[in-house]
Amino acid sequence: MILRLDQVACARGGRLLFANLDLTLGRGDAGVVTGPNGAGKSSLLRLCAGLLRPFEGRIETGSRALLGEQCALDGERALAAALAFWATLDGTRDRVEPALAAVDLLPLADVPVRLLSTGQRRRAGLARVVASGAALWLLDEPANGLDTASIARLEALVADHRAAGGAVLVATHLPLALPGGATIALGGAA
Numbered sequence: 001m002i003l004r005l006d007q008v009a010c011a012r013g014g015r016l017l018f019a020n021l022d023l024t025l026g027r028g029d030a031g032v033v034t035g036p037n038g039a040g041k042s043s044l045l046r047l048c049a050g051l052l053r054p055f056e057g058r059i060e061t062g063s064r065a066l067l068g069e070q071c072a073l074d075g076e077r078a079l080a081a082a083l084a085f086w087a088t089l090d091g092t093r094d095r096v097e098p099a100l101a102a103v104d105l106l107p108l109a110d111v112p113v114r115l116l117s118t119g120q121r122r123r124a125g126l127a128r129v130v131a132s133g134a135a136l137w138l139l140d141e142p143a144n145g146l147d148t149a150s151i152a153r154l155e156a157l158v159a160d161h162r163a164a165g166g167a168v169l170v171a172t173h174l175p176l177a178l179p180g181g182a183t184i185a186l187g188g189a190a
């Protein structure tokens with residue numbers, strides 16, 4: 001078991017976004033979170049990342065990495081150094097270069113993060129997740145800003161991660177190939 005949610009409810013700003021959510025992801029599993037704007041997709045990923053507390057219920061998870069709205073890299077640092085900052089904390093420094101290669105950003109390793117384009121920054125955030133070595137990838141709209149080739153690379157990276165025994169939970173409104181993925185449909189809020 002990589003992620004288990006047991007009767008989880010999420011409230012934000014005093015409003016209940018969803019309740020009674022059960023979800024289990026094991027090795028190789030994928031979950032796709034869908035729902036209209038404001039349904040709580042990002043909030044669910046943040047709950048799973050441990051950045052929010054559930055209003056009710058329990059969440060069990062091991063190592064995890066979140067790709068949120070921001071790439072979470074120091075804009076002033078060179079890309080490789082910014083990734084190395086996190087990888088050093090994770091004890092996975094040797095994974096930085098392969099992760100940069102996997103998102104096709106090795107040629108920009110020495111460029112400050114703030115100078116990267118929107119799609120490149122998204123890929124840099126993905127490289128951070130890849131380099132983390134975490135079993136659970138939490139990806140919030142990972143395809144936003146990506147060109148066709150980058151989306152294919154993202155799909156391949158997710159497939160490799162699952163094949164290696166990892167799991168992913170993805171919120172996306174863009175079509176992504178996640179074979180056999182379970183759908184978690186959040187409904188309701190305007």
Ligand SMILES: Nc1ncnc2c1ncn2[C@@H]1O[C@H](COP(=O)(O)OP(=O)(O)OP(=O)(O)O)[C@@H](O)[C@H]1O
Nearest residue numbers: 012013017035036037038039040041042043044189
């Ligand atoms: N810090 C906060 N304080 C209060 N309410 C918040 C906070 N962050 C988010 N919300 C509210 O929680 C609700 C769900 O937000 P969330 O970002 O999880 O939705 P989402 O499904 O990811 O939406 P979208 O498709 O637009 O990205 C929204 O109504 C939002 O206004």
